[in-house]
Amino acid sequence: MSQLFSPVRLGAYDLPNRVVMAPMTRSRSPGGAPNALNAEYYAQRAGAGLIVTEGTSPAPEGMGYPWIPGLYAPEHVAGWRLVADAVHARGGRVFVQLMHTGRVAHESLIGGRPPVAPSDLPLPGEMFTGTGMAPYSQPRALTAEEIPGVIATYGRAATLAAEAGLDGVEVHGANGYLPSQFLAPNVNTRSDAWGGSIEKRARFLLEATDAAVAAIGPGRVGVRLSPGGTFNDIQDPDAAGTLAHVATELAKRNLAYLHVMDTNPGWDVAGVARRHYPGTLILAGGYDRARAEADLAAGRADLIGFGTPFIANPDLPERLRRDAPLATPDKTTFYGGDARGYTDYPTLAA
Numbered sequence: 001m002s003q004l005f006s007p008v009r010l011g012a013y014d015l016p017n018r019v020v021m022a023p024m025t026r027s028r029s030p031g032g033a034p035n036a037l038n039a040e041y042y043a044q045r046a047g048a049g050l051i052v053t054e055g056t057s058p059a060p061e062g063m064g065y066p067w068i069p070g071l072y073a074p075e076h077v078a079g080w081r082l083v084a085d086a087v088h089a090r091g092g093r094v095f096v097q098l099m100h101t102g103r104v105a106h107e108s109l110i111g112g113r114p115p116v117a118p119s120d121l122p123l124p125g126e127m128f129t130g131t132g133m134a135p136y137s138q139p140r141a142l143t144a145e146e147i148p149g150v151i152a153t154y155g156r157a158a159t160l161a162a163e164a165g166l167d168g169v170e171v172h173g174a175n176g177y178l179p180s181q182f183l184a185p186n187v188n189t190r191s192d193a194w195g196g197s198i199e200k201r202a203r204f205l206l207e208a209t210d211a212a213v214a215a216i217g218p219g220r221v222g223v224r225l226s227p228g229g230t231f232n233d234i235q236d237p238d239a240a241g242t243l244a245h246v247a248t249e250l251a252k253r254n255l256a257y258l259h260v261m262d263t264n265p266g267w268d269v270a271g272v273a274r275r276h277y278p279g280t281l282i283l284a285g286g287y288d289r290a291r292a293e294a295d296l297a298a299g300r301a302d303l304i305g306f307g308t309p310f311i312a313n314p315d316l317p318e319r320l321r322r323d324a325p326l327a328t329p330d331k332t333t334f335y336g337g338d339a340r341g342y343t344d345y346p347t348l349a350a
């Protein structure tokens with residue numbers, strides 16, 4: 001008996017299957033508003049029980065990568081309406097992932113001003129700015145007075161998501177972006193109410209989540225975490241303790257789901273998440289059909305997120321259902337560009 005293709009309740013929604021399209025930045029929204037090509041891409045993948053879109057900034061300061069979408073201006077709402085309508089026309093459901101890049105940014109992409117972060121510690125290394133490679137820009141530490149304003153952008157973006165007809169939002173608390181920067185003791189060296197103890201480091205993520213919940217209700221809000229992940233130079237010597245605290249706090253909020261990326265840090269991420277989060281749990285990271293079915297059958301997760309496999313297989317759920325072979329994506333077209341490597345992957349021959 002397939003678990004992947006059994007229905008499931010997720011917050012305010014009934015989903016026909018447990019295959020989640022994991023959020024993936026594709027950098028194909030020049031100007032920040034989703035366009036017709038983006039809408040076609042998501043519509044092709046509407047067979048997923050739930051689509052979580054690419055990371056989308058709730059504020060101009062969070063647009064740290066080239067050609068990513070935003071959700072804070074009227075043209076963004078119009079663009080996201082194209083996506084929502086196209087996915088709904090194919091019978092799907094779509095949550096937009098709210099990603100404020102924080103210090104993972106180049107200032108040329110955010111109005112020439114320094115990126116904002118919990119502390120003024122730059123991210124080592126270089127990034128693609130749209131024209132070439134450059135070091136990540138020197139960030140400035142947010143003042144305690146301005147943090148509530150940044151948190152409020154999550155609430156506004158959630159309101160705009162609903163206005164665009166999107167089904168909900170996922171707060172991106174993973175992978176070293178702004179809320180994850182606050183969680184990490186090596187990036188957040190503050191000694192005020194927003195740094196220090198785990199309770200204080202978690203405050204930004206929890207209040208951003210609360211802002212989204214206040215705007216559109218808990219059944220339309222999910223949160224993503226990457227416990228133990230080291231992407232974007234995150235170091236947390238007590239990542240399991242951080243997960244336990246954050247999951248426990250999130251569990252009080254009756255959210256649509258918690259989405260946990262398991263980056264294999266050497267401890268049982270899924271087990272800790274399950275123990276501290278009795279609600280709907282999505283696991284993601286390196287899944288194939290067999291492992292997905294096994295984890296669902298064992299009760300380790302309620303839904304499974306698939307990232308890379310969705311790039312080259314727009315009809316991934318159907319292929320999983322039939323146990324059909326999967327196409328391999330072209331990594332050179334992951335970020336930026338046009339329809340090539342984006343909307344031109346074929347579905348299975350009927």
Ligand SMILES: Cc1cc2nc3c(=O)[nH]c(=O)nc-3n(C[C@H](O)[C@H](O)[C@H](O)COP(=O)(O)O)c2cc1C
Pocket residue numbers: 022023024025026053054055097099172174175224261284285286287305306307308309334335
């Ligand atoms: C091209 C690409 C872009 C991604 N962008 C995001 C993103 O915007 N937000 C996010 O939370 N994760 C992002 N991820 C991570 C995926 O959501 C997923 O967790 C990861 O690829 C592991 O799952 P997989 O093995 O099924 O690909 C991205 C991954 C890829 C390959």
